[in-house]
Amino acid sequence: MKQSDCQHTCSDFHSAIEFLGRRWMGMILYTLMSGPKRYNEIHSSIDGISDRLLTERLNELVNAALINKNLIDCSNKKVEYELTASGHALKDVIVSIHRWVEVCELEHKSKEASS
Amino acid sequence: MKQSDCQHTCSDFHSAIEFLGRRWMGMILYTLMSGPKRYNEIHSSIDGISDRLLTERLNELVNAALINKNLIDCSNKKVEYELTASGHALKDVIVSIHRWVEVCELEHKSKEASS
Numbered sequence: 001m002k003q004s005d006c007q008h009t010c011s012d013f014h015s016a017i018e019f020l021g022r023r024w025m026g027m028i029l030y031t032l033m034s035g036p037k038r039y040n041e042i043h044s045s046i047d048g049i050s051d052r053l054l055t056e057r058l059n060e061l062v063n064a065a066l067i068n069k070n071l072i073d074c075s076n077k078k079v080e081y082e083l084t085a086s087g088h089a090l091k092d093v094i095v096s097i098h099r100w101v102e103v104c105e106l107e108h109k110s111k112e113a114s115s
Numbered sequence: 116m117k118q119s120d121c122q123h124t125c126s127d128f129h130s131a132i133e134f135l136g137r138r139w140m141g142m143i144l145y146t147l148m149s150g151p152k153r154y155n156e157i158h159s160s161i162d163g164i165s166d167r168l169l170t171e172r173l174n175e176l177v178n179a180a181l182i183n184k185n186l187i188d189c190s191n192k193k194v195e196y197e198l199t200a201s202g203h204a205l206k207d208v209i210v211s212i213h214r215w216v217e218v219c220e221l222e223h224k225s226k227e228a229s230s
Contacts, residue, residue, distance in 0.1 A: 012216045013209075014142050020212070021136005027129050089218045094128075096211040097135070101127045103204045 019064065020093070024049050028057050029087065030094055032067060036082035061087070134179065135208065139164050143172050144202065145209055147182060151197035176202070 020026060024046065031037065031045045043054055058081060061067040066087035072078050083090075135141060139161065146152065146160045158169055173196060176182040181202035187193050198205075 010142070010145070012220070013145065013213055014139075016212050016216050017141030018136050018138060021133050021140075023133065024129075025136075026132030027125070030125070030128065086219045086222055089215055092211045093208065093215055096207045097131050098128055100204055100208050101131050104201045105127070107201055 019060075020090075022057065022060070024053055025057055025061075026094070026097075028054070028061065029066070029083075029090055032081060032083050032087065033091060033094065036070070036080045038078070038080050042081065066090070134175075135205075137172065137175070139168055139172055140176075141209070141212075143169070143176065144181070144198075144205055147196060147198050147202065148206060148209065151185070151195045153193070153195050157196065181205070 020029070027046045027049070028042060031042050037045070039054070039058075042058075043049065043051070046054075058067070058069075061081075062069055065084055067081050067083055069079050069081055072080050135144070142161045142164070143157060146157055152160070154169070154173075157173075158164065158166070161169075173182065173184070176196075177184055180199055182196050182198055184194050185197055187195050
């Protein structure tokens with residue numbers, strides 16, 4: 001890998017991890033992994049999120065092309081949010097973070113048991 | 116998985132992804148993946164990070180038991196920072212984010228080519 005390629009990739013990695021780590025972003029993506037959802041369904045799945053932040057994050061995800069906002073009923077202007085292919089591709093990231101949390105917990109418990 | 120287990124795991128996932136997404140956190144962890152480093156080595160590896168934020172993040176990582184601060188020369192009080200086992204276990208998370216960035220870029224390029 002050339003130095004310029006590495007800098008490019010590192011800069012993208014840096015932007016990506018900070019984007020995914022924005023307040024509630026991970027939980028919204030995790031909630032949408034199980035399928036398209038309406039605004040109220042997402043809201044009720046995530047304890048503690050405010051309307052302001054949910055709206056802000058959904059707009060950021062639409063702008064980043066990670067979710068689509070689909071009109072599902074023209075007459076009632078009903079919409080739902082659905083992961084795009086790039087959004088679905090985050091599954092491995094989400095799974096790896098869940099696994100890491102489990103590894104840390106096991107290590108913590110084994111340390112407590114041996115102390 | 117019981118509902119209580121799921122809520123516990125989701126809460127940990129939520130905390131973990133937001134911790135990893137704090138400003139510069141990902142880049143500091145990525146830099147330490149290649150081995151223990153002194154403060155100045157980390158600082159010079161990451162373009163744009165301030166002394167204040169690097170010090171703050173390193174303290175947070177020590178408190179979270181993801182890195183150790185090792186005294187390597189008592190007479191000069193030289194220290195270096197090294198990932199703990201839990202810190203090293205983040206390798207899969209970092210690799211999966213790098214892969215995701217590549218997938219998104221390829222998708223973006225193929226869309227541009229077909230439009």
